[in-house]
Amino acid sequence: MILEIVKYGHPALRLPGRRVEAVDDEVRQFAADLVETMRAAEGVGLAAPQVGRALQVFVIDVSGVKERPSTLEIDGQSVDPASRMPMVLINPELTPTGEWENGAEGCLSFPEIYGEISRPASVEVKALNEHGQTVSFRCGGLLSRAIQHEQDHLRGILFIDRMTDHVARAAPEGAGPVDGGDDQGA
């Protein structure tokens, strides 16, 4: 089921998400709805607060973005990120590990606004998946940026809070929707 994405100004975007106590069928269905909604909006990520739910759940799919690569390491082994998409991350904990770098971001809750955001280039992630299993991995590139963008949503933090140039730029002509990526929204 495609859910309604709330836009900037909606109070849900500022509410911190509650931890998920049990990954049950209701949570799995919600995560599946998030994935369907993200894909319909052509985003690379979508967090529960963006559909009005104050829960620590977000979904990611960077597999359609070829021009901004991602890296993924599981147990020290490089893994093709596309093979793990879409990702459902529940109660995620992030540990930034890389140098900070600038990158363009958009957000599905801010149509037509893009900004230059500085974030750590890579991050270690520990979370539950949709089966309630603990997953941990390290990632870089667009995947790292998208995950950090979505993690912010779970704390009521929005990308406009982090814009280094403090100037929201209009989307270039013909740019696609965003959430987490360059010309992608999250």
Ligand SMILES: [Zn+2]
């Ligand atoms: Zn966003």
